[in-house]
Amino acid sequence: MRHMIFGAALALLLPVAAQAQEGDAAAGEKAFAPCKSCHNFEKNGVGPQLKGIVGEKAGQGRDGYAFSEALKNSGITWDEANLKEWLIDPKKKVPGTKMVFPGIKDEKKVNDIIAYLKTKS
Numbered sequence: 001m002r003h004m005i006f007g008a009a010l011a012l013l014l015p016v017a018a019q020a021q022e023g024d025a026a027a028g029e030k031a032f033a034p035c036k037s038c039h040n041f042e043k044n045g046v047g048p049q050l051k052g053i054v055g056e057k058a059g060q061g062r063d064g065y066a067f068s069e070a071l072k073n074s075g076i077t078w079d080e081a082n083l084k085e086w087l088i089d090p091k092k093k094v095p096g097t098k099m100v101f102p103g104i105k106d107e108k109k110v111n112d113i114i115a116y117l118k119t120k121s
Ligand code: HEC
Pocket: 032, 034, 035, 036, 037, 038, 039, 046, 047, 048, 050, 053, 057, 058, 059, 060, 062, 066, 067, 068, 069, 070, 071, 072, 078, 087, 096, 097, 098, 099, 100, 101, 104, 113
């Protein structure tokens, strides 16, 4: 039964993953607005600073930020595909994460934010 549910969820997600489009960094800077209450690119706050996050391992480094065990042990590398799933639904991607954020359901915005994050390397 669990497998069937998982399979159904996967079938719903696959079309999303299939449409990989390049994002627009300028639009991404605007779409990053809701992230700013917890993230910047210089200093850890409620969330870790995100400079150079694209391509990094999840929950490591970031100037000693106190990550949740869940994220620290997730084994994720923040490539675009993983970032996309995370930003659409953080709790689904990493159950037990302490990033309290419902996610962004607009796929274009997610692509734009990732393009913006890439400029912050
Ligand atoms: C309410 C605060 C909050 C908001 C809003 C928020 N985050 Fe986070 N974010 C966190 C916290 C806390 C963590 C650490 C999670 C953990 O340790 O489980 C985190 C972790 C992350 C990570 C993983 C960092 C790493 O080193 O592994 C990324 C990437 C990230 N957030 C991106 C975003 C983006 C992009 C947005 C906006 C779309 C956003 N976050 C919105 C609090 C927030």
